Amino acid sequence: MVKRLVVGAHYGLRDWLAQRATATYMALYTIVFAFAALTLPKMDYAHWSALFSGGLMRFLTFLFFMSLAYHAWVGVRDIWMDYVKPLGLRLALHLVTLFLLVGYAGWAAKILWRL
Amino acid sequence: MSEASVARKARPKFLDVREIRLPLPGIVSILHRISGAGLFLLLPFLLYLFDLSVSSPETFATYKAIVGHPLVKLILFGLLWAYLHHFCAGIRFLLLDLHKGIELEQARQSARLVLIVSLTLTVILGVWLW
Ligand code: HEM
Numbered sequence: 001m002v003k004r005l006v007v008g009a010h011y012g013l014r015d016w017l018a019q020r021a022t023a024t025y026m027a028l029y030t031i032v033f034a035f036a037a038l039t040l041p042k043m044d045y046a047h048w049s050a051l052f053s054g055g056l057m058r059f060l061t062f063l064f065f066m067s068l069a070y071h072a073w074v075g076v077r078d079i080w081m082d083y084v085k086p087l088g089l090r091l092a093l094h095l096v097t098l099f100l101l102v103g104y105a106g107w108a109a110k111i112l113w114r115l
Numbered sequence: 116m117s118e119a120s121v122a123r124k125a126r127p128k129f130l131d132v133r134e135i136r137l138p139l140p141g142i143v144s145i146l147h148r149i150s151g152a153g154l155f156l157l158l159p160f161l162l163y164l165f166d167l168s169v170s171s172p173e174t175f176a177t178y179k180a181i182v183g184h185p186l187v188k189l190i191l192f193g194l195l196w197a198y199l200h201h202f203c204a205g206i207r208f209l210l211l212d213l214h215k216g217i218e219l220e221q222a223r224q225s226a227r228l229v230l231i232v233s234l235t236l237t238v239i240l241g242v243w244l245w
Binding site for chain 2: 020023024027030044045048049052072075076079100104107108111114115
């Protein structure tokens with residue numbers, strides 16, 4: 001009989017899925033953004049900032065940054081787990097990554113809602 | 116104890132970086148990781164530029180001056196490639212996860228395609244934006 005002892009956190013599958021869901025969203029957003037940016041009549045402040053101040057584009061861009069934060073959190077954490085073995089150091093790097101990404105997400109929200 | 120008597124076969128180690136010949140899909144994969152890490156590391160710089168570019172006509176001018184610097188252009192060129200490679204390779208991985216194109220020959224072809232498309236797009240967009 002096989003006796004397996006399942007221990008540890010089970011966030012693996014959820015994060016794997018979230019990384020793919022966010023990747024899919026970011027890929028779609030990238031195409032929308034590239035089209036919108038490349039077809040701007042003129043690349044000046046008025047046109048460029050107007051691109052993000054419309055309700056829909058602001059929302060889509062906000063979602064992009066939220067996806068990015070989650071996506072990069074999973075991705076960068078995977079990289080630390082592959083290369084950094086000492087537990088204390090790894091934990092410290094995870095925390096720094098998490099704080100940075102939460103900070104970036106807040107920063108992005110601030111930029112978009114100030115427009 | 117029977118396990119103890121099973122001798123471990125000495126496997127050849129082959130970790131000399133100069134000697135490793137990574138196949139094409141392996142190159143795409145490691146570049147995907149490197150580009151993801153690079154984008155993460157320079158994210159604050161990109162957010163800073165984005166902030167400047169949309170805040171006011173004055174900060175927009177500052178933004179223009181910064182991205183006009185040749186060294187900054189070079190960095191942004193690198194980041195453009197990183198994003199495009201990560202994007203193309205990422206889509207390839209998503210398709211592989213859905214079991215599309217997992218035959219060896221197809222996987223090699225798509226790896227080559229990712230490298231070519233991301234480099235070509237980088238050059239086209241880079242020249243156009245320069
Ligand atoms: C169009 C947008 C994007 C797509 C389609 C995409 C796709 C993906 C996919 C499918 C993975 C999983 C790869 C694997 O498990 O082998 C991944 C990993 C990763 N992504 Fe992205 N990504 C995108 C944008 C970004 C951005 C902007 C960043 C940077 C902040 C980023 C950072 C990472 C990192 C660090 C990993 C982990 C790499 C690894 O484990 O080797 N991604 N991405």
